[in-house]
Amino acid sequence: MIRDHFRVLIVDLAAGKGSIVKIDGRDTDAGGSGLAARLFNEYGDVTRPWNDPAQPLIFAIGPLTGYFPLMSKTVCAFKSPYHDQYSESHAGGRSALSLRFADLDALVVTARAPRLSCLLVGARHIEIKDVHFLRNMPVDKAGKRLRRISSGSGHRSILRIGPAGEAGSAMACINVDTYRHFGRLGGGAVMGAKNLKAIVIQGDGIFGLPGGADYAKLFKTVYRQLTTTDMMDKYHNLGTPVNVAVLNKLQALPCRNLQRTSDANIDGITGERFADDTLLRNMACSGCPVGCIHVGFVREKFMAPNQYLYRQVSYDHEPIFATGSMLGMTNAFDVLGIIDSAEKMGLDVMSAGVALAWATEALEKGVISETHTKVPLQFGRAAGYRQAMVHLGLGVNDFYRRLARGTLKAAAHYGGADFACVLGQEMAGYATGEVFFAAQALGFRHSHLDTGGYSYDQKHADKNVDAAVDFLVHDEQERLILTAMVACLFARKVYTRELLGDCLNVVGYRTLAENLDSVGARIQHRRWRLRMDSGFDPAGVEIPKRFTEITNWKGPLDAKVLQTLVDGYAKKIISMAAPAGKSE
Numbered sequence: 001m002i003r004d005h006f007r008v009l010i011v012d013l014a015a016g017k018g019s020i021v022k023i024d025g026r027d028t029d030a031g032g033s034g035l036a037a038r039l040f041n042e043y044g045d046v047t048r049p050w051n052d053p054a055q056p057l058i059f060a061i062g063p064l065t066g067y068f069p070l071m072s073k074t075v076c077a078f079k080s081p082y083h084d085q086y087s088e089s090h091a092g093g094r095s096a097l098s099l100r101f102a103d104l105d106a107l108v109v110t111a112r113a114p115r116l117s118c119l120l121v122g123a124r125h126i127e128i129k130d131v132h133f134l135r136n137m138p139v140d141k142a143g144k145r146l147r148r149i150s151s152g153s154g155h156r157s158i159l160r161i162g163p164a165g166e167a168g169s170a171m172a173c174i175n176v177d178t179y180r181h182f183g184r185l186g187g188g189a190v191m192g193a194k195n196l197k198a199i200v201i202q203g204d205g206i207f208g209l210p211g212g213a214d215y216a217k218l219f220k221t222v223y224r225q226l227t228t229t230d231m232m233d234k235y236h237n238l239g240t241p242v243n244v245a246v247l248n249k250l251q252a253l254p255c256r257n258l259q260r261t262s263d264a265n266i267d268g269i270t271g272e273r274f275a276d277d278t279l280l281r282n283m284a285c286s287g288c289p290v291g292c293i294h295v296g297f298v299r300e301k302f303m304a305p306n307q308y309l310y311r312q313v314s315y316d317h318e319p320i321f322a323t324g325s326m327l328g329m330t331n332a333f334d335v336l337g338i339i340d341s342a343e344k345m346g347l348d349v350m351s352a353g354v355a356l357a358w359a360t361e362a363l364e365k366g367v368i369s370e371t372h373t374k375v376p377l378q379f380g381r382a383a384g385y386r387q388a389m390v391h392l393g394l395g396v397n398d399f400y401r402r403l404a405r406g407t408l409k410a411a412a413h414y415g416g417a418d419f420a421c422v423l424g425q426e427m428a429g430y431a432t433g434e435v436f437f438a439a440q441a442l443g444f445r446h447s448h449l450d451t452g453g454y455s456y457d458q459k460h461a462d463k464n465v466d467a468a469v470d471f472l473v474h475d476e477q478e479r480l481i482l483t484a485m486v487a488c489l490f491a492r493k494v495y496t497r498e499l500l501g502d503c504l505n506v507v508g509y510r511t512l513a514e515n516l517d518s519v520g521a522r523i524q525h526r527r528w529r530l531r532m533d534s535g536f537d538p539a540g541v542e543i544p545k546r547f548t549e550i551t552n553w554k555g556p557l558d559a560k561v562l563q564t565l566v567d568g569y570a571k572k573i574i575s576m577a578a579p580a581g582k583s584e
């Protein structure tokens, strides 16, 4: 049965206590991104630093979680160690359904535990366990121990950090159920600052589905669209790595720290190559019939001669670009090996790969030396990168500690800002042109998923800046409605506005179904307000020179158009954050 309020568990790690609060706003804040922003407004403080123990770490699901397929994401919100501003990161795995079965719309973690701890929450209990013996334990090993100390399986989700999170790295992720991540903007460090090695969500409650034929009929329709049309095929078959060859052909794949946009030897790391040579199996987030998670293997020598073990490593387009083409790698197993090293440290693979690409060019140019990197970094050589991931995760010296705060922060100290591939944070894997660069640099999460800027570049040859800015603003709002529902954005073509309305109606959220437009605008305003109140200045965003030096299938990048786009989008963001009825 649906509720007219949100049921939220607030945990105080210092006091070792939790309490359930009822929060209104079901019809205006929806859930996911909307609920997270609402909760940060109530429990966070934009003026205090990210690692102040009082700052909340928020996990929120949506009104359709558990009712329909691919409503599988959890929105994690926090003040980011990367830029000390309000941020979001999204992940799936079993996290969303576990929260639903724990009878929670959101979990808010506050304060700092006195010892390294694991928080266990369920439908009727919370427990905070001392796990000091997991300190600095890599993510894979910690996972094995955590599975043993937390009873039950089923709808159980394990969120954990590695040494990078404990060290306070702004590139530290929160690993979710091994193959998914709250990857970007340093959520792992926020857990580390709370002395929280892990959160185990035990979905041990009961969750009832609506009776009657209408719900069952609509569910079947949605399921059929997801499984029998070609809208989702790409994600199941080769998965997002299908993009590697496509972008390379377009000269839009960032290679060797974006010194190039294609690589003649790309065949060794395409989606096709990964599937042919390395793929073990596909996996899926709970409640997803698509299964886009591709798990490959890396073989390692094991103790005695001629004994081998293999490790399972998930891959997608983004990790392949960041640790593959950006680092000049041409062998799929080498790429998986580097991803594996980053994963063990609990690093966001994208940020870490792009940071090491900058370090490699900085080393080539004499901006830094091997005294800084401790290992030789050379494009195309995997061994150095595997070790460098460990150094970066542990923060073994001043250089790696600076780099872990962000590539531009390291460049501000050593030099080399011109070739730092940073668009708000380390770039995503698309050198498609002006619209994407402006979109990531200014986007709320600095994510390629904030808007479809990369796709706009591929569909529009004109240089109509106003049309592009309008697209970014509108597309962000459309996606925001989906992330308020916590839909997987891969299903955005299936979950049209009309279908979402039908789904909400059949479950019982009729007012919300009627007001999706105003709800989207409200969430968009609140998120940007929080972001700007916590220090974001859209008008001050600068794009490093390297991005203006690329050439892709459209020809050389137009730096003037890029700057006009950045200025225009910045103005729109400022007006979206303005109080209702006012534009700044």
Ligand code: SF4
Pocket (backbone or CB within 6 Å): 070, 072, 092, 093, 235, 283, 284, 285, 288, 289, 290, 291, 292, 293, 488, 489, 490
């Ligand atoms: S398509 Fe992939 S990311 Fe999306 S819900 Fe399914 S398995 Fe998870």
